[in-house]
Amino acid sequence: MLAAGVDERHLHQDRASGARDDRPGLKACLGELREGDVLVVWKIDRLGRSLSHLIRIVDDLKKRGVAFRSLTEAIDTTNSHGAFLFNLFGSLAEYERVLITERVNAGLAAARRRGRKGGRPPTIDAEKVEQVLAALEAGASKASVCRTFKVARSTLIDTLKRTGWTGPGKIGTPELAV
Incomplete structure (x- = not known):
């Protein structure tokens, strides 16, 4: 970039993926550009991989009198x-x-x-789920069930949602993993 005549003070770099539109370095760079400037990038896919995003950037640059x-x-x-x-390389990047x-x-x-099956294994196995539901049906509080079965409250809540349990004597429709 320096060999291409870019002043070191005007170098911007992002450590994020080129596929993301909301990169801080890109935002700062685009914000600094003025009429008569030239936006220089090492490779087009560093600017973005979405053709529509690339075109929006270049159209914005044209309107502001900035070359690419x-x-x-x-x-x-x-x-x-x-x-x-x-346009050709932008299309190829999006195709890739x-x-x-x-x-x-x-x-x-x-x-x-x-x-x-993707994802991590369930924290509470089927046998323990039956025991948890039995304890809750018997009137145990969620806090006591968490302590007794050594599970986090969020894990218990997720498990109850998956099983469809909504309260003592109430079983709703279980959430099915897709």
Whole structure:
């Protein structure tokens, strides 16, 4: 960036994913740009992977009289060739993100078909759930049940929601994991 003529005082960096729109470094950088400036990025996917977000940024820059340059892809929006390449690479970045999401979802679906259940194992096993419900039905308070069975209150509440228990003698519709 320095070799491209960017003044060290104007360097901004985010440690977050390029897929996020709400990055503090990006916000600060965009806020400092003035008419006649050029926003220089190392790579277009560092600015963002969503085509719509990239286009919004560049449109905003155009309205403010700020040019855009990507060093790796040799994109410079001050000319028509650069504007075309910007849209092309933005589309490819978004396509890559969609492919990653599809692969992850396909992997999760395959794991479910093989019988693998995601998430961490339940803190309270089925036998203990029966004992907890019996204690609550017998009139024990949630606080005493938590102490007796050594479970956190939030864990107890989550378990009761999952089982559909809403009070002594009241069983609602259990929440089903999907």
